[in-house]
Amino acid sequence: MSDMVFTDEILMAFADGELDDETTRLVEAALETDDELMARVAMFMETRAASSEALKPLIDEPVPDQLVEKVRAMAAGAAARRGDSQTVAEADDSASADNVVAFRRPEPAAQSPRRPSQLMMALAASLLIVVGGVGGYLVGGAGQADVGNPQVAGLVDPIVSGILDQRASGEEIAIGEGEAKVRLVSTFQAGGQQICREYEMKRPDQPDFVSVACRNAGGWQTQLAIVMPESGEGFAPTSSVETVDAYLTSIGAGAPLEAEAEKKALAGQQ
């Protein structure tokens, strides 16, 4: 009966007790006269109760002893290792307070965001990072990566862009006479809606790299590219992969899209 329109999200937040006081009062007032509204709120209350109830048995299930033992063993291992490193750190401290660079900050700063620091650690562990710029690698001809002019930096080159626009993850595509190869790893959404893809590039006489590119109005934009060390035949070695994972986590990348969803997402906007 009320002329207020409440979205599902508002009613859900009301049911979950997450709504601000003012809106809560509005909803309460409307609920007094509106049965349909009540039904919508009740749905959210009941789905919460039902979900919680339905998965309760899982928590009473005994944890396999093996798993518990593993965790205890790992904790003991960590304790032993820390004991060692603390001894070293203390020795360093006493040796020279002023010319030793702190390796690990003793306490996280009050508001230090955890993600970026995790990312930084992974970056530090990887070999070489190039942000932007790699897009130009084909523009100036093979071996002339530096030629790419500043406006081009960050934009994925047209050939690879075409591949990113159209080909499915899991595919490996040869470029030109087959001297370069693109392997599409996955497609996912970052943050909210932006479509991003991870791919690997193998090139003759140049270092291979693994890259993340996201699509915006101007086309595919390189977000991250990591040059991979010589790894023989295979693609990305673990350290690069971990760095990419840390990066993707930091930008809030969602789960990789399934084949159908990927097709739709790629066709979506262009």
Place this chain on the structure above:
Amino acid sequence: MTDPDIAFGERLVAFLPNLRRFAISLCRSRDLADDLVQAACEKALTGSERFEAGTRFDAWMFRILRNLWIDQLRRQKTAGPTEEIEAQPELAVPSGEAGSEARMTLKSVAAAIDDLVLEQREVLLLTCVEDLSYKEAADVLGIPIGTVMSRLARARKNLAEAAGIEPAAARSPDMRGGAR
């Protein structure tokens, strides 16, 4: 003096049932879940100094585990189409003894949760099952609160429909399903 790592380990052990439940519901396989839980614990132990005192331990652990799972999905993706992972859920709840009617209903809710797409399932698990706030769930998943809310609302509508959850006390003329 108690060793901080041992204490941290015990805290993890105490939290294993929750972590395992989350893992099982997330990847819908007990074997995968136990591997995942172990990997998450390992990661947590090596990074235990990154846990900020005063923040929620459970949320921190859920985030580690969930990120490992997403990474794993992403890697599997390279090996070709992997829809089977999503398409072959194990039942989240052991079918065990023949149940009462209540049990049957609950089982269908568990199955309906299993059927949700990952995006919706994870947000539902964190908020409705593990009692995280929208904000905490947003932090675990690395997405905005607004996205948490829209996914969660959709998840619950889907769940209500699939499991036939009807508001008990309300008249709902345009909803299908029998009166209760």
